[in-house]
Amino acid sequence: MSNIYQPDLMTITKIIQEAPGIKTFHLKFQDENVASNFSFQTGQFGEYSAFGAGESTFCIASSPTRPDHIECCFREVGKVTTALANLTEGDTIGFRGPYGNTFPLDDWRGKNLIFIGGGIALPPLRSVIWNCLDLREQDGRFGHISIVYGARSVQDLVYKREIEEWNQMENVTMVKTVDPGGETDDWDGHIGFVPHVLENDFKPDPENTVAIVCGPPIMIKFTFEALERLGFKQEQMVTTLENRMKCGLGKCGRCNIGSTYVCIDGPVFTATELAALPQEF
Amino acid sequence: MKTATLNKSDLGKCIDLLVQADLRVIAPRLQPRLDEDGPDAIDVLTFTEVDSGEGHQVGEGLLPLNGVKEFLFAKHEPLFAYEKRGKKIEIIPVHHEYPQTVIIGVRPCDAASIASLESVFSDANAGFEDPFFTERRSRTTFITYSCTAPDASCFCTSVNLSPDSAKGSDLHLTEIGDGRLHVEVISKAGEAVAKQLQDLLEGEGDQAAREKAGAEVSEKLTRIRDSAPIMDWLMDTANFDDEMWQRLGEKCIGCGACTFACPTCHCFDIVDENKGSKGYRVKFWDSCQFDHFTLHASGHNPRDWQYKRYRNRFNCKFKIYPEKFETPGCVGCGRCIRACPVNLDITEYMAEVAHKAANPSAMKADQDSE
Numbered sequence: 237m238s239n240i241y242q243p244d245l246m247t248i249t250k251i252i253q254e255a256p257g258i259k260t261f262h263l264k265f266q267d268e269n270v271a272s273n274f275s276f277q278t279g280q281f282g283e284y285s286a287f288g289a290g291e292s293t294f295c296i297a298s299s300p301t302r303p304d305h306i307e308c309c310f311r312e313v314g315k316v317t318t319a320l321a322n323l324t325e326g327d328t329i330g331f332r333g334p335y336g337n338t339f340p341l342d343d344w345r346g347k348n349l350i351f352i353g354g355g356i357a358l359p360p361l362r363s364v365i366w367n368c369l370d371l372r373e374q375d376g377r378f379g380h381i382s383i384v385y386g387a388r389s390v391q392d393l394v395y396k397r398e399i400e401e402w403n404q405m406e407n408v409t410m411v412k413t414v415d416p417g418g419e420t421d422d423w424d425g426h427i428g429f430v431p432h433v434l435e436n437d438f439k440p441d442p443e444n445t446v447a448i449v450c451g452p453p454i455m456i457k458f459t460f461e462a463l464e465r466l467g468f469k470q471e472q473m474v475t476t477l478e479n480r481m482k483c484g485l486g487k488c489g490r491c492n493i494g495s496t497y498v499c500i501d502g503p504v505f506t507a508t509e510l511a512a513l514p515q516e517f
Numbered sequence: 518m519k520t521a522t523l524n525k526s527d528l529g530k531c532i533d534l535l536v537q538a539d540l541r542v543i544a545p546r547l548q549p550r551l552d553e554d555g556p557d558a559i560d561v562l563t564f565t566e567v568d569s570g571e572g573h574q575v576g577e578g579l580l581p582l583n584g585v586k587e588f589l590f591a592k593h594e595p596l597f598a599y600e601k602r603g604k605k606i607e608i609i610p611v612h613h614e615y616p617q618t619v620i621i622g623v624r625p626c627d628a629a630s631i632a633s634l635e636s637v638f639s640d641a642n643a644g645f646e647d648p649f650f651t652e653r654r655s656r657t658t659f660i661t662y663s664c665t666a667p668d669a670s671c672f673c674t675s676v677n678l679s680p681d682s683a684k685g686s687d688l689h690l691t692e693i694g695d696g697r698l699h700v701e702v703i704s705k706a707g708e709a710v711a712k713q714l715q716d717l718l719e720g721e722g723d724q725a726a727r728e729k730a731g732a733e734v735s736e737k738l739t740r741i742r743d744s745a746p747i748m749d750w751l752m753d754t755a756n757f758d759d760e761m762w763q764r765l766g767e768k769c770i771g772c773g774a775c776t777f778a779c780p781t782c783h784c785f786d787i788v789d790e791n792k793g794s795k796g797y798r799v800k801f802w803d804s805c806q807f808d809h810f811t812l813h814a815s816g817h818n819p820r821d822w823q824y825k826r827y828r829n830r831f832n833c834k835f836k837i838y839p840e841k842f843e844t845p846g847c848v849g850c851g852r853c854i855r856a857c858p859v860n861l862d863i864t865e866y867m868a869e870v871a872h873k874a875a876n877p878s879a880m881k882a883d884q885d886s887e
Contacts, residue, residue: 240645241596241787241800245606285798287599287606288791313814328606452815479819480811482787482803485645487637489784489805493819494754494832495841500643514757516819516829 240485243285243330244270249305251325254394255387258356259321260297260309263331276300278341278367279360279476279504282333283484284308289319293481295503296334297359299366306331309359309394335484336503339364339448339474341371347446348379352459354430354451355387358394360476360503361450369408379445382409384438386430389418411438430455435462442467449475453517460507473507477517493517519702519711520722526696527717528621529570535619538713542567543588543620545574545581564588564620575622576662576692579671580850584780585620585627589653590634595797596649596787602794611797615652619710621660626673626850628661628685630780636842637783649800658706661686663731667738670851672864674735675742678849681731693726701727740851742867744835746874751836757828761869766824768859773804775853775861776830781838781846784810805829831866 250262265271276296285291292314298307312321323329341364349368353361365383372378383402387393393412403410413426413433426433430451434440440447447468449459456475463473479491479498491498494514510517523531535542544567547560562578564585598609635654640646664671664680673679683689687707691699699722702708711718750756776782786803789796803810806826812818820826838846847863854862 238646239597239610239648241647241798242608242610245608247604285789287601288789288796290789290798291787311814317814326604328604330606330608453817453819478813480813482785485647486643487645487647487783488786488803489833490811492829492833492837494757495837497643497841512754514754514832516757516825 241332241483243283243291243332245328246306246331248323248325248327248329251323254309254396255392257312257321258309258392258394259312260307260394261320261329262305262307263329264305265331266328275303276306276334277338278364279339280334280336281484281503282306282308282331282335283481284310284320285330285332286316286319286323287328287330289316291330291332291482292316292320293478293484295360295363295476295478297363299363299370301367301370307359309356309362311356332484335499337501339367339476339504341367344368344446345377346379347444348381350382350384350440350445350447352384352430352434352447352449352451354385354455355392356394357450357452357455357478358385360478361385361448362395362398364448365402369405372407380407380409382411382438382440384411384413384430384434386413386415386426386428386433387418388415390414390420390423392418429458431458431462434459435466440466442469442472445472447473449473470507470511475505475507475510476503477505478503479517519708520724521700521711521718522693522720522722523690523698523700523714523718524696525576525692525698528575529573530717531714532567532570532573532575532621534713534717535621535710536568536570539617540713541616541618543585543618544570545578545622546572547574550582564622573622576665576690579664579666579668580624580627580852581622582778584630584778584850584852585623585659586630586634586780586782588618588620589631589657590638590650590783590785590802591800593799593801594649595799598795598797600795613649613652615656618653618657619660620657621662623659623661623686624664624850625661625678625680625682625684625686626671626848627780628659629678629682629845629848630850631659631685633781633838633842633844633846633848634783636838636844642842658687658710659685660688660690660707660710663689663691664734665692667734668851669739670854671738671849672740672742672851673849674738675740675864675867676744676845676847676849678845679731680734680738681727691727691730693723693730697723699723699727699730740864742864743871744847744867745871747835747867747870748839750870750874751832752840756873759873761866761873762828763822763824765866765869766827766861769806769823769827769861770859771806771808771823771826772858773806774856774858775863776804776806777802778852778856780848780850780852781834805833827861831863834863835867835870
């Protein structure tokens with residue numbers, strides 16, 4: 237009898253403190269059979285457990301083009317994330333997944349891509365950003381890649397070293413911003429909320445372009461509105477939702493928006509799909 | 518379909534025979550609730566495991582308080598155990614018993630709910646099978662019993678069922694007068710159980726008497742609603758923001774009683790119950806009526822008002838179940854109406870929707886003038 241609720245065990249091989257209260261884990265499966273049979277696609281998520289505290293839902297923050305290990309990135313907010321944050325390198329966690337649908341990379345061939353994220357919402361985008369950068373490197377399948385990322389303050393930016401790496405890349409436009417008051421003396425990015433900077437400073441051309449947005453629901457809403465004013469159509473806008481989940485298997489009844497279960501039918505949705513749902517997310 | 522008759526007075530003997538056949542038998546009995554020995558003890562009709570036919574209440578009363586849900590989808594059950602050893606974790610499977618079980622005296626509404634739960638927990642739902650549910654389901658046989666005395670909260674005939682429906686049944690019993698029961702073998706599992714009872718079964722049933730009895734009881738239902746237009750009305754996302762949700766849902770206190778009483782509610786939580794270095798990961802009943810149910814880590818809550826949580830419950834019954842799981846979400850048992858401490862009434866929503874669906878322009882004019 238196979239138990240869908242039983243996680244596989246993973247070792248934390250590396251911990252990175254990304255920002256205050258935010259950590260990245262590098263994870264490797266302890267069982268070699270599980271490791272060799274595991275695969276995922278960008279956009280998918282998992283249930284990560286700290287034994288004794290329970291499970292939390294995070295996206296897989298690394299790219300499937302870099303299969304050496306998987307990564308997750310989380311903020312310490314509740315019981316489980318605090319227990320996870322208290323673990324050290326070499327410790328064991330549980331993982332169930334991958335679950336959910338994926339970013340539609342095949343639909344994006346030949347197109348320019350703009351990734352737009354806020355705060356702790358960069359991890360899901362970071363998976364698909366590296367996925368697209370690596371695939372473009374291989375066969376040039378995507379056009380120009382832009383990244384618009386903001387956080388409350390400079391210290392709250394996650395993946396700071398990778399933001400610099402993307403900034404240095406010739407065929408990537410990196411637009412970084414912090415909320416007013418969150419800047420430091422040597423801050424060289426924008427100051428302002430992500431949707432505002434996107435619309436008034438960056439002003440992307442919608443022609444042959446897809447915008448991939450991730451952030452809290454209010455940011456998704458304002459960013460979609462800004463994109464529409466810039467001339468983007470709903471089918472050019474994609475997002476990933478982070479509804480509360482327990483099972484990830486379409487059974488526990490928590491993540492649904494109407495009859496759409498985010499864990500099974502999502503987490504990736506186009507703006508067209510979201511507009512057709514009851515507005516409750 | 519094979520039929521027979523059975524003396525109602527032999528129901529206790531039926532239970533004895535099933536117990537003697539080494540089956541686990543669940544039957545309705547009067548069980549004390551609250552303080553078992555104290556002055557507040559009250560006897561409540563409850564499905565419980567029995568070791569003989571003594572004191573059984575099959576066919577008596579109306580609905581056992583607990584329904585059959587908890588015998589398939591446990592209120593609380595360990596999924597596995599774990600033990601921490603330094604930096605390592607060992608996962609230890611838990612040994613659950615899945616005895617061959619017969620539940621006798623199941624009312625038609627409860628029996629109809631089994632297919633609904635199955636549509637959520639079986640692998641027909643997204644390819645993920647909850648083995649705890651399906652193992653129990655595959656070893657459980659349902660002996661159903663047509664209702665004789667529906668109460669004012671019953672509304673099965675408003676959701677395409679009837680007090681004598683055999684949906685979800687394996688072996689179906691209907692009173693046909695003179696202390697006789699009409700017995701119908703509905704499934705293979707029911708046939709196996711009928712074999713155990715063959716010494717008590719006689720000749721052939723009386724189909725005409727059975728149908729007459731069923732029709733007479735259907736006439737007794739007083740709570741009649743038109744559920745036919747509900748799904749289409751809910752499918753129109755404009756109605757998601759209808760004024761009705763807030764108006765009717767305002768008095769809901771979010772206690773969750775309706776969801777725990779409901780035979781089709783399937784929501785659950787998963788937590789770790791830990792002691793020292795050992796513990797269990799446990800799955801247990803949860804409720805979409807609780808305010809933290811959908812609360813995000815960020816503090817954002819998609820269902821931030823109680824009326825939205827009840828709106829979700831109503832949508833789950835009349836849209837999500839039929840649309841996503843293709844099974845009925847409401848079987849009209851009336852438990853949520855009886856259990857509600859503030860008299861929130863699901864059939865009041867049904868009546869409102871039917872009225873709004875029948876008078877769309879009038880309703881719209883009302884809202885425009887507000």
